[in-house]
Amino acid sequence: MTAPIAVALDAPDPQTLTRWAAAVAGVVSTVKIGLEVYLRDGAPAVWAVREAVGPDCGVFLDLKLHDIPATVGGAARSVQDLRPDFLTVHAAGGPEMINAAAHALPDTRITAVTVLTSLGRSDLDRLGMIGATESVADVVRRWALIAIDAGARALVCSPQEVAALRAVVPADITLITPGVRPTGADAGDQRRIATPASALAAGADLLVIGRPITAASDPHAAAESIAQECSNALTKCGE
Numbered sequence: 001m002t003a004p005i006a007v008a009l010d011a012p013d014p015q016t017l018t019r020w021a022a023a024v025a026g027v028v029s030t031v032k033i034g035l036e037v038y039l040r041d042g043a044p045a046v047w048a049v050r051e052a053v054g055p056d057c058g059v060f061l062d063l064k065l066h067d068i069p070a071t072v073g074g075a076a077r078s079v080q081d082l083r084p085d086f087l088t089v090h091a092a093g094g095p096e097m098i099n100a101a102a103h104a105l106p107d108t109r110i111t112a113v114t115v116l117t118s119l120g121r122s123d124l125d126r127l128g129m130i131g132a133t134e135s136v137a138d139v140v141r142r143w144a145l146i147a148i149d150a151g152a153r154a155l156v157c158s159p160q161e162v163a164a165l166r167a168v169v170p171a172d173i174t175l176i177t178p179g180v181r182p183t184g185a186d187a188g189d190q191r192r193i194a195t196p197a198s199a200l201a202a203g204a205d206l207l208v209i210g211r212p213i214t215a216a217s218d219p220h221a222a223a224e225s226i227a228q229e230c231s232n233a234l235t236k237c238g239e
């Protein structure tokens, strides 16, 4: 079985993209293509990745859509041929927008990004997005429930929020956490980090991991090693 990891393929060019994809094929469940690659290389990059990873690997299109419902519905339809397993939208776009995406792509898990981890309480306060007695975690929970009600089937949240969300969202909702670092790895620019073991124990279903794999001298070996860390953690969770 492959590890519940979505490798962030934030590659600087198409050759590197397919090299990384081939390196993690068969080791991880999912690969993630984000704005950097999609805006530069477009749909052919997704096809190239699909070919490199094979049919059993999921494709996560991280386009973080946020616009009026008709435009987001149209944008979702325009990636229909790529058959993404996951497509991200911003929960802040509201329920109608999320519903438009879900309606456009019934076979894709529309994935709501809750509060960006780059935003703190004071940012939300300035934007008028948080109640006087609310915490950021309260806003994350409120937006998550609205997004699910509107048709989202997965949520992106920080490892700090995953346990609280797991407690309130249905079991079939996929909880996806970035900011995961294997034990002893460099945090880089990620602030609120967790190890694979702690994120999985808290209830995460899919771990977004980029540079600890892609910046390694041997990405295949790095993926294998983190996959082993996940497997050990999952065995422990099941005991």
Ligand code: C5P
Pocket: 008, 010, 034, 116, 117, 118, 156, 178, 179, 180, 188, 190, 208, 209, 210, 211, 212
């Ligand atoms: O593991 P690494 O830090 O390289 O992963 C970075 C990836 O995770 C990027 O693709 C980024 O878009 C994504 N991400 C993040 N923090 C979030 C949401 C997504 O770093 N809060």
